[in-house]
Amino acid sequence: MCGIAGLFYPATPKPVDPQRIAKMIEVQAHRGPDGSGVWTAPGVGLGHRRLSIIDLGGGAQPMQSFDERITVTYNGEIYNFREVRLELEARGAHFVTESDTEVLLHGWRLWGPGMLARLNGMFAFALHDAERQCLFLARDRLGVKPLHYVELADGALAFASELKGLLAHPLLRRKPDIRAIEDFMALGYVPDDACIVAGVKKLAAGYCLLVERGKPVPKPVQYWDLDFSNRARGSASALEEELVERMRAAVRSRMVADVPLGAFLSGGVDSSAVVALMAEASTRAVKTCTIGFDEAGHDERRFATEVARRFATDHRERIVAPDDFSAVDRLVTAFDEPFADASALATYRVCELARENVTVALSGDGADEALAGYRRYKFQHAEERVRGLLPAGLRANVFGRLGHAYPKFDWAPRPLRFKSTLLALADDGDEAYARSVGVTTPTLRALLFTDAATRALGGHRAEERYVATMRGAPARDALDRAQYADIKHWLPGDILTKSDRTSMAVSLEAREPLLDHRLLEFAATLPVSMRLRRGQGKWLMKKAMERYLPQNVLYRPKMGFVTPISAWFRGALTDEAQGLAVSKTLSATGWFDMRAIQHLAEDHRAGKAEHGRTLWQLMMLERSLARVFG
Template sequence: MCGISGVFSFDNSYIIDEILLQKMNNAQAHRGPNDQGYHIGDGVGLGHRRLSIIDLSGGHQPIYNEDDTIAVVFNGEIFNHHEIADELKAKGHVFKTHSDTETIVHAWEEWGTDCIHQFRGMFAFILWDNNKKELFVVRDRLGIKPLHYSQLSDGSVIFGSELKVLRQHPLCSNEINNQAIEDYLTFGYVPDPKTILTDVHKLAAGYYLHLKQGENQQNIKPTQYWDLPWQTSQELSKAEIDNELIGRLKEAVKIRMEAEVPLGSFLSGGVDSGAIVAMMAQLSDNPVTTCSIGFDVPDFNETEFAQLVAERYKTVHQVEIINHEDFGLIDQLIDIYDEPYADSSALPTYRVCELARKYVTVALSGDGGDELFAGYRRYRFHMAEQKLRSKIPLAIRKPVFGLLGKLYPKLDWAPQYLRAKTTLQSLGMSSSEAYLNSMSKLRSDERNRLYSDSFKSKLKNYSSKSVFAKALEGKSFDDPLKEIQYLDYKTWITGDINTKVDRASMAHGLEVRVPILDHKFVEWAFKIPSSKNLVGSEGKAEFKKQLEAHVPHDNLYRKKMGFSIPLAEWLRGPLKEKMKKLLSSEVFTSTKIFNQDKINALINEHVSEKYDHSASLWTLMMLGQFIERERQR
């Protein structure tokens, strides 16, 4: 993996400040500790930090075409680069290296913007064509690799793999985006294409920017080149699934096993990582290196299940047990993620990346299986609610269940069947609104109760409901399960899962590859009928069935644990004072985002064990940390 940066002006007389570009690029030195390189031209500057994985001796970037008129800086891997290179060589292109990066410049020469359809992998790149005076900026289809950009007051555009790169530029905005606060408190992250800063954006997954010098572009607009095949009505048959699923998964794993450095895999003990290790072991002549972490609390420890897979495939298994009070990383999270980020599994993810880097430079991961094959419990709950929603018209449901949801108390202490507040609210909504309500860190009513009147005024009636609404714009789903899976791909996968893994791995100079997020595998598997994925209370049913010959039964059919930490206990015990201090500090209260009395009530209810507000309070704490760090700038 690597880090990329850039400065571009539509005016070719614009002088690139090389010292500033180097400062921007070096802000992400952790992404590429092995090398750095620059291209400086008329109105354009590109920067690169390299973590060497393929073509260790010849992969220095920027990489150029034959006559040095096209330059590219690239973060990621193109897993089919050998096939593309062979095709391009047959067309007369001359390669100087064996690097997958060089494939990009020749593919651009041959196919222009359509070159992106040739690439299979995870990537973000910035390409400059000096002949055409064009800049081509691309992010991969599933958003595995990040890219940020901002158009500045002088008309120039800056780019960077991480937000901290852009913030080195004196003209980059430091103004907090109020809508991003609303989105963050809903999702636990700032969903693409927003960032926490006004006028600073993430390039969304499956989009590119095509900028030309000499044109007057006041507002640059990304172009979408790929989307999940949501509109398909063609479902896979049982025979197609039986004959192809394992083979397609194995092929997605195989193309990700090329490396000139040590390679291994994460192994959590769950279905997806077990599947990846099984495929790797069957494809490799040597034992696979696997890495697992666990907690010293049985309820949060799944190392015994990881051991089952490790023993079956005789892997070189590395295990590290983490103290359940390992919260020393909390203060580093803002520096790692640059924005408020509330997925508490970022802590164990950081630790497993730290462990893996001791033994390998590249690790394969099982991320993406729950979203593709409907493994989350929230999918089952949503579909159970949807059965009732489908029987009662919205015009009736909305007033009846809306009132019941408003009046019904929050009963965290009660048996599960009595904890119905969120369910009652969701029954009075459309399918997508209900899904947003059920998976929110803080529901709409909770956010509005916490907001101050002045912040509500600043929001100008904006609601994070618009994130889902925009994702679904122009689309219609006959299958409500496919609809919410699609929404997770547009928000959760890119904003939470891929962000978590990218930043945690890059903090250690570790490259993580994700076979289940191979776009060809996703396109195919998304056609598996929902009736095969969700069978009664069994999520990922068909995937598990296909894996029975490859992964131990106990790994496939045990209760899903997840990669979690004892958050509720932390916030009532060792983190209680830290939480209180952060959420009552002068810096936090001076933002006037919240009604402080309501915040204090939330804290007291959690500490007294009246309610479990751990998800809400952790989300607020991570925002508080971000605000504290902003004050220190």
């Protein structure tokens, strides 16, 4: 895995200072501690930091074609590079390295942007073609690898794997975007169609951008999308066998490496399935690792240990406790933008643990989105059935009134928390789902934001992107639409951002076999009953894994990789919560009502309300603002 950065002048080929490129990649050294390279030519400069995984002795970047026409800087892994290489060699290509990077050079020469359809992998790369006088940027289908870009005042298009690479350029104007703050407060992350620094963009998953000299920078072009509108035919047993075979192929393709390889093992279905398939394919004991919590309700170590014993893995574990709070500043540095998924702390710790023994680790990320594993899908599916029984006007009148009248029992057992369900039933299904994926509700955000912030937002509403995506989804069913929206927003914005930044912070390559695009394309065709049945998400996957995993791993309630921050803010981190109410950083923005923040902290500490996640959001925002904007 690697870090990339560069500059391209579309209007006129101005000279590029190699030292400027060097600074942009140096701040990303954690992404590639094994080597660096800078290449410049009139009007263009490319930089690279390398984490050596394949062809350790070769594959240095930026890499050029034999005639120096094409130069590429690339972050990622192309898992089918050997197959693509054979096809290129049959067409006359001559390779001089064993790396997957060289496939991009020959692929571009023969197919141009069309080569993306042939690649199976995770990647973000920039390719310069001297003959065509163009720069080509591309990002993998699901957004596993990041790519930021911005147009600077001197006419340059600057790009980098991480935002910090762009921040290293002196011409980048550091102005915060209030819309990204609204997005972050709603969702807990800054989504891929936004950035906390105004003007900076992220190339969307499954998109590419071709910038040609003498022409303005165009809009990116989508080269891949996931289609939920078709349904697979066949018996449950036949579909089960196909699912297993696709999972098996995805895992095996991601076990190719010239460095030590292992896996994260949480004890949940997804990571356990990956480890089972790795053990099946490996002649050696699979190296696995897990982290646990000192809060019993969040600790899955006993399940991970059971799976590790079942497959005789070389297993290690570590505990995350409140005194691990010291890692928060490292997370802020790793993410650049505010990121409030508190499981990032645990993910960072398990990446640290893995890196002690391996350079590549496979994870179980992606199965929940692909096969409807989240609990919210069950609720959305059930609520849609109720909505279909009653006219919209009647629902709004009956459920709306009940929902507004019913008290908000944050502290109560789940069966007594009817308020959100009643309000969801009163609303449109897409709107209700958009709210369900959020962290801080519109009502609470309205209390936290000042009038000045509300005016500055100009009506921008974070949930609208979800609603628009669901309504335009290539889908048949409400469950299809919810999964599609999560794959477009939640997956790249939260799950994959977390995986990339925490693993790269310790120079570890994380691979997600359950996000193989061919596996997802198949999963999207499965009938709803094969994904969600009798309240059981990932139904077909669990049935298929019965041959590998015990029932208590497959069918136990989903726990999730959740850091117990609510308990922490009532204990070891109480002072941190109180400090937010007098934060000079938050106060200086003029965006927040500091008294409202004080009430949040007090009510949470007293147990009157549940505000742990919102307090974590505010804390991470405070630290990110201080780091990025001073």
